[in-house]
Amino acid sequence: MKIIDRKTGRIIKEEEDSSKIIEFLYHSFIGRIFLKLFFARPYFSKLLSIYYKSPVSKKKIKGFVKKYGLDGALLKRDFKSFDDFFSRKEKINVDKEGFLATASGKLRVFKIGEDKELYLGNKKLSIMIKGNVYNIDKLLKAPLPDWAKGGYLLLYRLSLCDYHRYIYPIAGRCEKRKEIAGRLESVRRDAAYWRAFAENKRVLEYWKTESGEMLHMEIGAMLVGHIHNYNKLLFYRGEEKGYFSYGGSTIVEIVGKEIEIDEDILENSKRNFETKIRIGERIGYGKIKET
Secondary structure: OEEEEOOOOOEEOOOOOOHHHHHHHHHOHHHHHHHHHHHOOHHHHHHHHHHHOOHHHHHHHHHHHHHOOOOHHHHHOOOOOHHHHHOOOOOOOOOOOOEEOOOOEEEEEEEEOOOOOEEEOOEEOOOEEOOEEOOHHHHHOOOOOHHHOOOEEEEEEEOOOOOOEEEOOOOEEEEEEEEEOOEOOOOOOOOOHHHHHHHEOEEEEEEEEOOEEEEEEEEOOOOOOOEEEOOOOEEOOOOEEEEEOOOOEEEEEEEOOOEEEOHHHHHHHHOOEEEEEOOOOEEEEEOOOOO
């Protein structure tokens, strides 16, 4: 899968951290045993978090900034640990109009048909891994609501180098919240990430917004045992919702017919491109409704 930078229109190559380790864990017999017994377990994430929150981990910051070409000014800030650096707050420029990007990262958008299946253009998406079919119901651990027919599923993939705080894309209120226990598989493209979405630890919220009903979900990944949400009942467009601890992560959103996604992002998705977007930029628009 290729990535296109929305700002420049250029096709970019993503720098992957620990790619050899991921290949070992997912593409070798011994690696899969280690993955099942250790790396995908929540306790492994908790043990690692002890190191990342310690002052000793600060030495990792310089190499990380250099590897991913981040702003060198970050090295002048007094971070207490690598975890402090990774979950840092940055100034976010929010576009004045439209439905916003919830996070910085790589975005794909799928159409939800009247049959509640996912589509890329006119092509139905068939997700089968080792004989098991993966669909939206498995992701939600509940039937997809009828209001989602004809809407969209937005898939945000956050790599290590991306900003790991996220915002509310629209104003509204949270009607229901539930946590779903699970493992912590990798959400990298070369891993079976649709299976990870349906089996990983995740937090799901049902919203009523000014443009209809909506579902929002944060999904943990390998090394990410902690999803930090502020759990607000009423929220405003562009307001910070929470952040992830260290690791690659994913956010899934499901919107109804009242929200339309910008055509360039839809076209990129149809061509099997991920679109690199920044948090707070407009990615669509919606018809205003009373909440």
